[in-house]
Amino acid sequence: MMNDPALYPCFLGPYAENDDLLESLVVGFLRDHVYWRRNLHPEDTPVIPTGANRRPDYIAFESRLRRELHQLSASLKRSVPFHSPRYIGHMVSDLLIPGLAAQILALPYNPNNVSADAAPVTIDLELKVGLQLAAMVGFPADPGRDDCAFGHLTSGGTLANLQGLRLALALKCFPVALREAGAPVDGLPEDDWAAFNLAQTEAIALLERWHSFLKMLPAPERSRWRERVECQRIESLGMHAFFERHRALAPPLVFAPSTAHYSWSKGMKMLGLGRDQLRLIPGRAMRLDTYTLAEALDDCLRRRQPVLMTVGVLGSTEFGTIDPLDALADLREGMQAKGLGFALHADAAWGGYLCTLFRDEEGRLREADAVGREFAQFPTAAVHAAIGALGRMDSVTIDPHKLGYLPYGSGAFVCRDQRAIGLLSESADYVFSERDEGDFFARHRQLGRYIPEGSKPGANAAAVYVVHRTLPLDHKHFGRLQAQSIRSTEAFLAEAHAFVDRSAGRVRALVPFDPDSNLVCLAINPRGNDDPRVMNRFMRRLHKRLSADAEKPLQLGEYFGSITTLKPDSLGPEETRRILDALGFAADALIEGEEDADRIVVLRHTLMHPFLLDQGHGSSYLAGYFEFLERQIDRLMAMDNGAAHA
Numbered sequence: 241m242m243n244d245p246a247l248y249p250c251f252l253g254p255y256a257e258n259d260d261l262l263e264s265l266v267v268g269f270l271r272d273h274v275y276w277r278r279n280l281h282p283e284d285t286p287v288i289p290t291g292a293n294r295r296p297d298y299i300a301f302e303s304r305l306r307r308e309l310h311q312l313s314a315s316l317k318r319s320v321p322f323h324s325p326r327y328i329g330h331m332v333s334d335l336l337i338p339g340l341a342a343q344i345l346a347l348p349y350n351p352n353n354v355s356a357d358a359a360p361v362t363i364d365l366e367l368k369v370g371l372q373l374a375a376m377v378g379f380p381a382d383p384g385r386d387d388c389a390f391g392h393l394t395s396g397g398t399l400a401n402l403q404g405l406r407l408a409l410a411l412k413c414f415p416v417a418l419r420e421a422g423a424p425v426d427g428l429p430e431d432d433w434a435a436f437n438l439a440q441t442e443a444i445a446l447l448e449r450w451h452s453f454l455k456m457l458p459a460p461e462r463s464r465w466r467e468r469v470e471c472q473r474i475e476s477l478g479m480h481a482f483f484e485r486h487r488a489l490a491p492p493l494v495f496a497p498s499t500a501h502y503s504w505s506k507g508m509k510m511l512g513l514g515r516d517q518l519r520l521i522p523g524r525a526m527r528l529d530t531y532t533l534a535e536a537l538d539d540c541l542r543r544r545q546p547v548l549m550t551v552g553v554l555g556s557t558e559f560g561t562i563d564p565l566d567a568l569a570d571l572r573e574g575m576q577a578k579g580l581g582f583a584l585h586a587d588a589a590w591g592g593y594l595c596t597l598f599r600d601e602e603g604r605l606r607e608a609d610a611v612g613r614e615f616a617q618f619p620t621a622a623v624h625a626a627i628g629a630l631g632r633m634d635s636v637t638i639d640p641h642k643l644g645y646l647p648y649g650s651g652a653f654v655c656r657d658q659r660a661i662g663l664l665s666e667s668a669d670y671v672f673s674e675r676d677e678g679d680f681f682a683r684h685r686q687l688g689r690y691i692p693e694g695s696k697p698g699a700n701a702a703a704v705y706v707v708h709r710t711l712p713l714d715h716k717h718f719g720r721l722q723a724q725s726i727r728s729t730e731a732f733l734a735e736a737h738a739f740v741d742r743s744a745g746r747v748r749a750l751v752p753f754d755p756d757s758n759l760v761c762l763a764i765n766p767r768g769n770d771d772p773r774v775m776n777r778f779m780r781r782l783h784k785r786l787s788a789d790a791e792k793p794l795q796l797g798e799y800f801g802s803i804t805t806l807k808p809d810s811l812g813p814e815e816t817r818r819i820l821d822a823l824g825f826a827a828d829a830l831i832e833g834e835e836d837a838d839r840i841v842v843l844r845h846t847l848m849h850p851f852l853l854d855q856g857h858g859s860s861y862l863a864g865y866f867e868f869l870e871r872q873i874d875r876l877m878a879m880d881n882g883a884a885h886a
């Protein structure tokens with residue numbers, strides 16, 4: 241197995257092989273920016289005199305600047321070498337040249353995507369990125385359609401998840417406010433419970449009828465009605481007053497798998513719902529257990545406990561596992577029919593771009609067989625079904641700065657139906673103003689009114705856009721990158737299994753569960769040890785040798801990895817027993833609530849680097865990694881034996 245030559249021009253490269261390409265782009269477009277300034281009003285005389293750079297204070301300033309930059313550049317040499325195929329730790333790797341170049345190109349123009357006034361160009365690029373991502377996940381992406389999806393960038397997945405919560409809350413509570421205000425709109429639900437539990441499509445239809453009603457009114461009456469509803473909304477009243485006023489409703493719960501990213505806990509706190517309202521559902525082999533979730537939802541229905549949202553994860557942060565989104569969507573339909581309505585959000589911050597492997601050039605979902613032709617195992621039927629079900633979600637989080645190989649500062653939120661987003665608008669003119677005038681783009685250009693942030697970089701939007709245009713989001717283009725990472729994962733797994741056999745005399749090692757995507761964990765227990773705490777200490781010492789030590793020259797680090805922990809609540813009892821047994825522990829070796837004895841520390845490897853399969857020094861980086869690991873294990877065990885005999 242080898243590298244994919246199609247990826248050669250895409251990255252600066254481990255050895256900065258493409259320095260000429262990047263340099264000519266950066267310098268060329270910097271010149272271009274210079275001419276842009278000079279051509280604005282060439283008749284203006286220059287403000288900074290040509291002789292200014294001979295002034296003593298200019299010279300002093302420049303030398304201070306150079307000294308600081310030298311220091312900065314020198315200290316940045318202690319950065320973690322994400323660009324290297326020796327780095328297989330966290331969810332980051334080399335950056336795509338198209339994104340890097342576009343971002344550097346756009347920076348000196350400093351567009352602010354808070355609104356079209358401050359970003360006449362890049363705001364439309366951001367809206368197009370939203371449509372590109374929508375098409376990738378299977379949402380309606382024709383901007384001529386009323387129910388077209390809408391997406392925008394955020395600083396990262398954390399804020400995209402918060403946006404998902406905000407939008408769900410706004411849409412669930414709006415029909416309740418409409419009822420309370422006595423709005424004369426057809427089809428108002430009969431009580432608060434029914435209003436809160438409307439299906440998303442029905443809530444949006446109600447919102448549309450409300451807009452039509454307002455549009456018919458003369459201006460003064462229109463603002464009166466608008467104000468009457470506005471002051472009943474949860475966004476005006478606040479959580480406390482809203483639920484005081486609607487005693488049939490309690491603050492709603494949010495369900496997420498126990499593998500969920502901690503941004504969900506943050507989001508609950510920021511929204512004021514409180515972390516107690518976030519219920520983590522135990523998993524089986526790191527995937528959401530839909531039976532347990534179904535029981536919890538049934539219980540909510542029985543107790544008339546409102547549910548705001550259920551989250552499924554497409555590529556968990558720690559394990560890369562994929563929840564059964566198809567089963568979640570079925571379950572949601574079933575619960576809706578029984579009268580419990582809630583939003584469905586896919587947190588695909590990590591795995592979102594894997595969809596490119598599953599899309600043909602016409603945007604159709606590819607069959608599992610076709611996708612699987614280039615891989616040994618991937619994709620499992622469950623993974624294919626989960627990806628195919630993304631279009632049934634109400635909203636999705638995707639991080640361009642993870643599997644999109646773009647610089648940090650780019651997450652994305654996409655909702656399936658644009659018509660709901662006006663509910664998040666800061667000013668009460670969510671009703672029409674631009675809504676009815678102009679097209680999709682005209683309607684959404686005042687982005688700052690909907691997003692959690694205010695000012696935000698247009699340069700990031702330009703970067704994501706250029707990447708999506710240079711590498712369209714289908715299997716023939718962007719998918720090549722994802723395919724390479726899956727092949728690397730399968731090669732890593734083969735090396736890992738060989739390592740497990742080879743080292744069986746000294747350690748019991750194990751890939752604890754099959755990965756769904758491109759993250760692989762590895763558990764290693766020294767032979768004869770029956771105490772999880774001892775193994776965890778051993779794993780942490782091993783990890784220290786896989787960390788970039790800022791105190792030492794970077795070159796001393798041979799490989800770079802990360803660690804995480806396996807907990808019984810995410811594994812489920814069967815998997816926990818199986819893994820404990822394989823590692824040589826008793827079935828009851830883990831002690832709940834006891835520090836470090838309630839979990840197992842494992843190495844965690846992210847296999848997204850595009851050139852991991854390079855055979856440059858006779859064997860691949862992956863083979864080299866396992867040889868390194870064996871040497872470190874030998875050393876650690878020799879140290880322990882030395883200590884034991886001393």
Ligand SMILES: *Cc1c(COP(=O)(O)O)cnc(C)c1O
Pocket residue numbers: 395396397398399401501503553555556557587588589590639651
């Ligand atoms: C990374 C990640 C997040 C958070 O995204 P940031 O970009 O770090 O804010 C949320 N959910 C999942 C599944 C993630 O992997």
